[in-house]
Amino acid sequence: MVDEKRSAPRVAVIGTGAIGGAVVRRLLDGGHEVTVWNRTESRTTELVAAGARRARSVREALSTAALALLTLKDYPAVQQCLAEQDTDLSGRTIVGMYTGTASEARLAAQQATALGAQYLDAGIQAAPETIGTNAATILYSGSRHAFERHRPTLALLSSPRFVGEAPEAAAVWDLALFGVWYDAQLGLLRALEAARAAGIDVVEFARTAAAQLGHVVATVPATVAELRQNTYPPGPANLTEHLTVLRHLIDLRTGRHLGDGGLPQVAARIETLVEEGRGGDGLTATAG
Numbered sequence: 001m002v003d004e005k006r007s008a009p010r011v012a013v014i015g016t017g018a019i020g021g022a023v024v025r026r027l028l029d030g031g032h033e034v035t036v037w038n039r040t041e042s043r044t045t046e047l048v049a050a051g052a053r054r055a056r057s058v059r060e061a062l063s064t065a066a067l068a069l070l071t072l073k074d075y076p077a078v079q080q081c082l083a084e085q086d087t088d089l090s091g092r093t094i095v096g097m098y099t100g101t102a103s104e105a106r107l108a109a110q111q112a113t114a115l116g117a118q119y120l121d122a123g124i125q126a127a128p129e130t131i132g133t134n135a136a137t138i139l140y141s142g143s144r145h146a147f148e149r150h151r152p153t154l155a156l157l158s159s160p161r162f163v164g165e166a167p168e169a170a171a172v173w174d175l176a177l178f179g180v181w182y183d184a185q186l187g188l189l190r191a192l193e194a195a196r197a198a199g200i201d202v203v204e205f206a207r208t209a210a211a212q213l214g215h216v217v218a219t220v221p222a223t224v225a226e227l228r229q230n231t232y233p234p235g236p237a238n239l240t241e242h243l244t245v246l247r248h249l250i251d252l253r254t255g256r257h258l259g260d261g262g263l264p265q266v267a268a269r270i271e272t273l274v275e276e277g278r279g280g281d282g283l284t285a286t287a288g
């Protein structure tokens with residue numbers, strides 16, 4: 001991460017919400033001149049007091065800088081802001097910094113390149129307060145040239161990581177990573193819900209549940225190796241044994257607030273594999 005204060009090119013930040021505001025402060029600290037625009041103008045007041053320049057329109061903001069960060073709520077907001085452009089943006093880079101889908105990333109890239117700009121899509125694995133620290137991860141995809149050109153500026157926000165030239169790559173990484181968190185967290189919540197419903201001391205239960213989550217983390221490298229090599233050793237249990245446990249688990253989760261977590265679909269997949277004679281494989285075979 002770049003830390004030293006220095007004179008650096010002007011950056012436009014469109015959207016000064018929680019993420020955008022943190023980005024502007026970090027860029028100012030890093031020595032950049034920053035132009036800001038926000039739909040609700042009052043949200044730029046503190047940033048202007050801190051040294052940013054307020055633009056009267058998205059068009060004006062984009063005209064001031066070679067690099068524009070669209071730190072907006074979602075793709076419709078990005079689409080709306082870019083739709084207001086009627087000028088050639090050749091030589092400029094637009095970064096869509098929002099949580100969105102792969103198809104939205106492709107559409108944003110098309111819209112930006114139609115205006116003559118280079119496009120980067122960004123996946124933000126960071127809370128506003130972590131922007132500019134090693135705890136922030138921001139993933140970028142799209143124009144490698146634009147990424148390399150603006151790497152020093154992007155390095156002020158997080159350790160920047162380029163994940164592919166397909167515009168949607170960062171969105172896929174971003175959503176898949178959120179999925180890891182949701183599946184683990186919701187798995188824990190389902191377990192706590194079932195334990196509490198059965199009158200079990202959830203504090204004591206949670207200690208063992210935490211160890212269980214640790215087993216998942218510890219076996220990540222082995223799981224990835226199995227997927228890459230298309231070999232599925234059974235490990236602690238094979239698919240036939242897993243199927244029995246999953247059916248019991250579906251029964252335990254019946255009628256609960258958080259539902260079965262998609263386990264019937266997993267069980268159906270295992271049944272198919274068992275019918276194909278692969279009941280001795282390990283669980284990774286379900287994703288193979």
Ligand SMILES: NC(=O)c1ccc[n+]([C@@H]2O[C@H](COP(=O)([O-])OP(=O)(O)OC[C@H]3O[C@@H](n4cnc5c(N)ncnc54)[C@H](OP(=O)(O)O)[C@@H]3O)[C@@H](O)[C@H]2O)c1
Binds near residue numbers: 014017080097099
């Ligand atoms: N906050 C987090 O911890 C976090 C973490 C990871 C990813 N993200 C993602 O980062 C993105 C920004 O999040 P945030 O927390 O900064 O959200 P936020 O505080 O709600 O800010 C959203 C920004 O988008 C603007 N906006 C919304 N709709 C608009 C429209 N139609 N036209 C123009 N501007 C519009 C808002 O303007 P107004 O001020 O006028 O409403 C505001 O500047 C989201 O995609 C979010 O999912 C956030």
